[in-house]
Amino acid sequence: MSQPEIVSAAIHPGIGIARIGDSREEDGFYVGPEVPHPPHATVDEMRDGTGAIKRQAARFRVYGLDAQGRVVRELTPADAEIEWTVHLANKKASWYRFEAALDLPQATSLKMPRRNASVHGENRQALTIDPGPRSISGSGTSGPEYHFDGGEFEGVEVPLGEVRTDDAGRLLVLGGHGFSSSPSDQPIFNPADPQTFNNADGWHDDISDGPVTAKVTVDGAEVPVAPSWVVVAPPDYGPDFVSWRTLYDLLTDVYVENGILPVPEQVSFSEHVLPILRRLTGLQWVNAGFAAFFGADGALDFDDPALIAKLAHRPAGPDDDPYAELRRTLANSFRPHDTDNDDPRPWPWIYGDAFGTFDGQPQDNLPLSKLRTRILTHWVKGNFVDDWDPEAKPPRSLDQVPLAEQPATLDRAALDYCLADAFHPGCEMTWPMRHASMYSAPYRIRHRPAGEPEPDYGSTLTQEKALRVDGPLYAQGPGDVSRWMALPWQADTAFCRSGYELSYDPYVPTFWPARVPNNVLSRQDYEVVMDQDAPLEKRRAAFHDRKLWLRSLIADGAPAPKVMERMVQQFGSLGILEARPGPGDGDFPDTLWVESLPVEAVREALQAASRMAAAPDAGEREQKLSRAGWADEEQLASFRDIRIRIRD
Numbered sequence: 001m002s003q004p005e006i007v008s009a010a011i012h013p014g015i016g017i018a019r020i021g022d023s024r025e026e027d028g029f030y031v032g033p034e035v036p037h038p039p040h041a042t043v044d045e046m047r048d049g050t051g052a053i054k055r056q057a058a059r060f061r062v063y064g065l066d067a068q069g070r071v072v073r074e075l076t077p078a079d080a081e082i083e084w085t086v087h088l089a090n091k092k093a094s095w096y097r098f099e100a101a102l103d104l105p106q107a108t109s110l111k112m113p114r115r116n117a118s119v120h121g122e123n124r125q126a127l128t129i130d131p132g133p134r135s136i137s138g139s140g141t142s143g144p145e146y147h148f149d150g151g152e153f154e155g156v157e158v159p160l161g162e163v164r165t166d167d168a169g170r171l172l173v174l175g176g177h178g179f180s181s182s183p184s185d186q187p188i189f190n191p192a193d194p195q196t197f198n199n200a201d202g203w204h205d206d207i208s209d210g211p212v213t214a215k216v217t218v219d220g221a222e223v224p225v226a227p228s229w230v231v232v233a234p235p236d237y238g239p240d241f242v243s244w245r246t247l248y249d250l251l252t253d254v255y256v257e258n259g260i261l262p263v264p265e266q267v268s269f270s271e272h273v274l275p276i277l278r279r280l281t282g283l284q285w286v287n288a289g290f291a292a293f294f295g296a297d298g299a300l301d302f303d304d305p306a307l308i309a310k311l312a313h314r315p316a317g318p319d320d321d322p323y324a325e326l327r328r329t330l331a332n333s334f335r336p337h338d339t340d341n342d343d344p345r346p347w348p349w350i351y352g353d354a355f356g357t358f359d360g361q362p363q364d365n366l367p368l369s370k371l372r373t374r375i376l377t378h379w380v381k382g383n384f385v386d387d388w389d390p391e392a393k394p395p396r397s398l399d400q401v402p403l404a405e406q407p408a409t410l411d412r413a414a415l416d417y418c419l420a421d422a423f424h425p426g427c428e429m430t431w432p433m434r435h436a437s438m439y440s441a442p443y444r445i446r447h448r449p450a451g452e453p454e455p456d457y458g459s460t461l462t463q464e465k466a467l468r469v470d471g472p473l474y475a476q477g478p479g480d481v482s483r484w485m486a487l488p489w490q491a492d493t494a495f496c497r498s499g500y501e502l503s504y505d506p507y508v509p510t511f512w513p514a515r516v517p518n519n520v521l522s523r524q525d526y527e528v529v530m531d532q533d534a535p536l537e538k539r540r541a542a543f544h545d546r547k548l549w550l551r552s553l554i555a556d557g558a559p560a561p562k563v564m565e566r567m568v569q570q571f572g573s574l575g576i577l578e579a580r581p582g583p584g585d586g587d588f589p590d591t592l593w594v595e596s597l598p599v600e601a602v603r604e605a606l607q608a609a610s611r612m613a614a615a616p617d618a619g620e621r622e623q624k625l626s627r628a629g630w631a632d633e634e635q636l637a638s639f640r641d642i643r644i645r646i647r648d
Contacts, residue, residue, distance in 0.1 A: 003073065006218050007066060008225070009075060010062070011212060011226060012062075013414040013443070014441075014443035015230075015444070017231055017415075018056055018174060020176050020177060020207070021053040028052065029054050030054050030057065033413045033417050034397070035394070035396065039396050040591075041579075047598065051573075052598075053571075058230050059166065059172055061170050061171075061410065062074070062075045062214055063407050071403055071406070071407060073403070074403075076169045077138060077168075080216055083135055083137045086210060087211055088131070088160045088161060088175075088230070088232065089208055089210055090158070090205070090479055090483075091130075091483040092485065092487040093116055093487060094483075097112050097195055097199040098486060099357065101354075103434070106357075106363075114459060115487065118201075126154050126155065129158045132151075136171070138165060141164060146163045154202075154204075156181075158176075160206055161174045161175040161176050162174050176206030177206065178490075179205070182200070182203045186202030188491055189642065194641070198486040198487065198492050207489055208482060209478070211227055226441070228444070229444070231481055231482060233418070235572075237574060237576050238576075238577050241283070241514040241515075242282065243350075243420065244276075244350060245366070245372075246420055247416075247429065249369075251433065251442070253369040253370070257370060266384070267375050267383060268384065272379075273375060276334075277311070278302045280302060281302040284298070286518060286577070288518070289508035290349070297540070297543070303589075311326070312386050331379065334348065335366065339362050341362060344364075344505075350510060351364065351422040351511050352366045352421065355424065366421045420433075432472070432473050432484060437473050438476070445476050448480075452475075457471070494553065494566075495560070495643050498510035502628060506629075507627075519548060520594075524606065526580065529588055530582075539583075547595070548629030549574065551609055556611065557632050557635050559635065559638040560638040560639045573601040577595060578594055612631060621633075
């Protein structure tokens with residue numbers, strides 16, 4: 001039978017994610033996840049021959065649709081004319097400061113001044129890096145004419161990346177190389193102005209975002225095309241991990257709560273319940289607190305098939321439910337979505353949006369969403385589908401996914417590897433993403449028409465201005481999504497750790513460990529684990545002895561501003577977690593995730609670990625400092641004074 005007529009097309013993913021890297025090699029990039037469970041990333045894929053981090057390319061495809069919106073086929077230059085257009089920009093320095101998410105209840109009185117407020121009038125145009133759009137077509141196309149060069153910050157050129165097409169004519173968007181600096185040589189943090197944390201005046205970085213569109217002609221007729229968006233984000237140091245709540249989860253929550261998507265008719269154990277639990281265990285490789293409780297050899301290992309089988313057991317009736325109390329106890333361990341306290345003990349042990357800005361608020365820690373509350377409530381009652389298959393193997397590449405499901409799979413894969421919490425401000429995107437007005441359709445950002453100016457919101461941005469109907473949370477232009485993020489990104493990333501409240505716990509709660517680890521299994525400890533001639537207790541001690549990921553930057557007790565500067569200069573030398581085989585003796589997991597460092601960084605990591613180790617006879621406070629990764633009391637105070645700021 002002949003294929004249905006193609007009457008429209010759509011670009012997928014609806015929101016694509018590229019990431020910066022310091023590799024300068026021509027082939028120094030890799031393609032980001034295109035299925036939710038891709039093969040484990042390898043360091044050879046993530047670093048070039050010099051040890052520099054490769055850029056992550058966002059790959060876009062266009063699908064032809066019939067009159068009912070069903071997928072007919074993927075369109076390529078082999079059967080259609082396709083001209084891609086991408087417009088990247090960086091508006092961070094010309095936007096308003098980030099101090100807190102402006103949709104928090106406590107933010108009603110906040111007035112966010114502009115970044116670089118001393119720059120006025122037309123001179124502010126020099127704060128926006130906008131090289132203009134680039135168009136490309138054909139297969140295997142690349143070259144200098146497709147680079148986002150020419151944009152400047154205060155007279156200094158800041159390249160934002162490039163576009164290419166792959167051998168099949170699909171679009172590749174690559175971001176910048178991590179170029180952050182101050183042309184006027186201003187400090188990255190001004191102690192006299194604590195809000196310069198996240199808001200360094202006189203600084204730029206090369207993060208960016210913007211619209212992705214395509215002109216598509218099929219059989220001589222141009223068809224309308226649903227556009228996409230690309231966000232260029234920081235590197236991914238934990239490429240195999242997803243957070244407890246991903247950006248895809250958050251957007252789904254938003255669409256369900258606003259009636260854009262329906263509430264799931266049935267609760268699936270595998271699709272809805274198991275990820276809520278299993279992702280806690282996944283974080284064992286990036287945070288020592290999660291490792292101790294949810295990890296292998298911990299109290300609750302949600303990767304244990306025997307435990308999963310109990311949790312997936314659907315009772316035949318109320319008198320045949322041996323695991324009812326187990327389900328209830330686990331569900332009750334999570335922070336309720338409507339809690340009125342800031343107790344840090346409930347799961348998932350992740351900071352909320354208010355931490356670091358407002359004291360003692362429920363939003364200081366992350367709760368369940370309304371949708372996840374509904375899911376767990378049905379699960380506790382036994383109203384769920386027991387569809388867990390321990391032998392199931394998810395698709396590892398897009399060609400293993402049925403054609404009709406490929407667009408949605410691409411949408412999900414891109415956003416599953418982005419963080420949703422804590423939006424302070426976050427890693428890839430921040431709090432505006434939880435507002436339905438940002439979207440023209442599920443997982444598609446609403447575009448502002450080219451040439452249509454954005455309203456002027458005045459010298460300060462308030463909650464009322466930010467949330468109004470014609471405000472900045474509606475139609476978006478190039479650079480509008482990333483402008484809310486920290487400037488430069490490296491300064492904030494150096495602070496997204498745990499251990500700020502030593503009186504409670506040195507490891508939890510935590511910020512963004514799935515993208516920016518807190519504590520890792522070092523190569524040296526991995527080698528001890530793998531040594532089957534060593535005593536088992538020594539191997540277990542090495543397995544549980546997770547090293548501070550940032551140790552090379554802070555081991556000498558450097559104050560916070562100095563660590564920020566080092567992060568700008570050395571972000572490419574930090575460890576990337578790589579899956580490696582376990583010893584296979586049954587005492588440890590079959591797969592271990594191990595910190596992989598460039599050759600020149602290995603010696604510094606060893607020296608840093610030695611400098612940070614507390615002496616055996618150190619006092620309790622010194623031991624806590626060491627476990628939390630602080631070189632000394634002065635360094636902890638320096639970080640706390642910035643991250644946990646004075647709020648009166």
